[in-house]
Amino acid sequence: MPQCQMSKEYALDIGHIDGRGIARPSAVIDFMQDLATRHAGEMGLSEKVMENNGFWVLSRLKYRLNRPLHSYETVRLTTWPRQIKGASWYRDFTFEAEDGVIGSAVTMWAIVNAETHRLLRPKALGISFEDQIVGEPEMLKAIHAEHLQPCFDRVVRYSDIDVNHHLNNVKAVDILSDAFGLEDDETRWVSQMQVNYLSETTCGTTLTLARGTGADDALCVAALDGERENVQAEVVFSEL
Template sequence: MKKVWEESFKIASYHLDFQQELKPSVLQQYFQEAAGNHAESLGAGYDILMERELFWALSRIRVEIDRMPKWGETIRIETWPVGLERLFFRRDFRMYDEQDNEIVRGASGWLLVNAKTMRPQRLAALGVELPDNAGRFALEGTLPDRISLETPEPVFRKVIRYDEIDMNMHVNNTRYLDWVTDCFDREHYEQNALSAFSLEFLSEVRWGNEMEMQIDRNGTEAKVQAVETASAKALFKADVEWRKRD
């Protein structure tokens, strides 16, 4: 049993933004790929859980960024389960560059969900022993709190189409970061670099849903949410933080 999983990724051109830096959504894809591979090796991967009508659902995540890797770099991710926080299965990760400098770190909270009832399950339902990494945190403290917006303003609307639907027939949560980062213009990116983000996932987003992206700005921080236009229900929320570029 590997207590800590390591996996490397080479930054390809199609993973970059216009500044030749890794897109935040791809950063999250790397982390989830490594997390999924570790779960598979522990006997708690996608196929095994689906046979028992269970699946993992990411509920919230916090990521802090010293710098984004650039085109051609090879990065290494370490990820490990930490333990339980209420119903959340916590999993942390760190990202290193080729000189073994830590450049990104994060903490995530996952729910083990029954595929029929869609209700969260406790540890006993997993039926697998998880490695003991108690006290080994990439980020100190508990998982991020709920996110609230005070004076949200509309940015854009969109309807979910083919390109955003994954193999589970809903939108993969990594795509939410694309919509969050679409709320800022080119000038903003030329002047600022993303330093941290938190995401809170509230409801599935499916093919044909129409939603409105809304933003609440406060200096170097902004809070963003997606609201289903038909029901006015919040689908997910984000808290993004920026620092001035050199």
């Protein structure tokens, strides 16, 4: 494993699970985001970002799980910063439970100036480290959805907003998940999911959720503000 890493255990409680007693996709992403934030702080990176009037932005993520996470189960996440690619910061994860390693994930982050909203390159802020590449690392690409068809509208409200007064990353995944159709087919669960955060979404915005297809006929869901896709996901299901 890499030299610079951090691990933490997370217990799935009643607020993380769906009606079948397994973790919602948003719970998985909540754990990933929390651990990444904690590790960046421990590394002293968050302080450097704040000194330069910047803030972290999660731009893309992808996870794969071999099996669902169950209610009141404890899962151990480990994360490490993989490498800096231009303005993008890649961070990798593993998931472990009592039965061993059950999944992996990758996230891509950027640093944005709080006033201008321009990207800040990490190396320009004095942030650098040796690459920590394990196995065959995945690069997160754009999601190309075809034949998007509107499903329903959803207004972004108070409980959806983060400290930057934008749609919270985890809440965005809950909103996208409502378009997966899992309430009509409880035999499936989300074993793989990629999310791309494309544009900021503010309180009061009416999002149109739409479904389409992506690579290898995977399900694609997008949340649109007018004709602009603000956040999108590509999902692979497995049978329970």
